[in-house]
Amino acid sequence: MANEELYLKLLAQRDIKPTAIRLLVLKELLRADRAYSLLDLENRLVTVDKSTIFRTITLFLGHHLIHAIDDGSGSLKYAVCGSDCNCEVDDLHTHFYCESCHRTFCFKQIHIPSVSLPDGFSTHSINYVIKGLCSDCAGKKR
Amino acid sequence: MANEELYLKLLAQRDIKPTAIRLLVLKELLRADRAYSLLDLENRLVTVDKSTIFRTITLFLGHHLIHAIDDGSGSLKYAVCGSDCNCEVDDLHTHFYCESCHRTFCFKQIHIPSVSLPDGFSTHSINYVIKGLCSDCAGKKR
DNA sequence: TTCTGTTTGCAATCGGGTTGCATGTTCTTT
């Protein structure tokens, strides 16, 4: 299957040794149309222990294969980075948290607008999360 | 003391019955030059139980006396709102989290820049947190 | 004062995240 090769390639690009579980986790993250929490992954990968998922996510984060989003829901969410991403300021995009369905979306096409800081402060990264209703939920309410 | 009257006035403006502990908490938040976590408050108000601090903060939040900032540190931080603030989009300002000293600052003068959302999405609030080094810590490193 | 509702402290609980350790698997060397 061609997809398998894609997963292997993504792992190789980030210097991550491919294991069955890492492929499973990556596959699940790529299949999602949104960012998953650890619990989301646990619920979808019932055969895999949560500590293993945690360590896999930690590994992926360290190798910049995925990025973490703190959407304020109390649990971090994770999504696969673009292939050219190094998780630096220029790579940052905005995120959207739906307060109705509690899903978190990456707006990869919407770059985070920058502000000028007071003297002496320096930026390492920026977290920009918009909270509101997603298109599905806003539609349902009408 | 004139300050006492200020605290009472702030509570009254938000329809919060003043108690000794509420005054203590408000005083501590106003004295700070930054946003405090629950733990920060517990450490400064050692005579007050942490559940009481929590319930006080919850009350203050519900009455828009303070706002919460999720700086990604794992614990929320709290700061007193401006007197004209309703915690709506127009009232939002940016925040700064120092990755060295772990303090969180309100940049009340820096408004959050907005972005245009995809069709169907609607904004309720925005969390904009810049992470990096504050002026104190950036200075020390040199 | 007495009654009622609110506020507070203490202890217990919850839940996401994290770690220690033993087992299982893979890789390397011979």
Place this chain on the structure above:
DNA sequence: AAAGAACATGCAACCCGATTGCAAACAGAA
């Protein structure tokens, strides 16, 4: 192929910030 080292995984326990149940303390109304 066998032996040993290194890595990956599962299980159980733990950590810590947040939250809740409950009873005692307190404040205000009758």
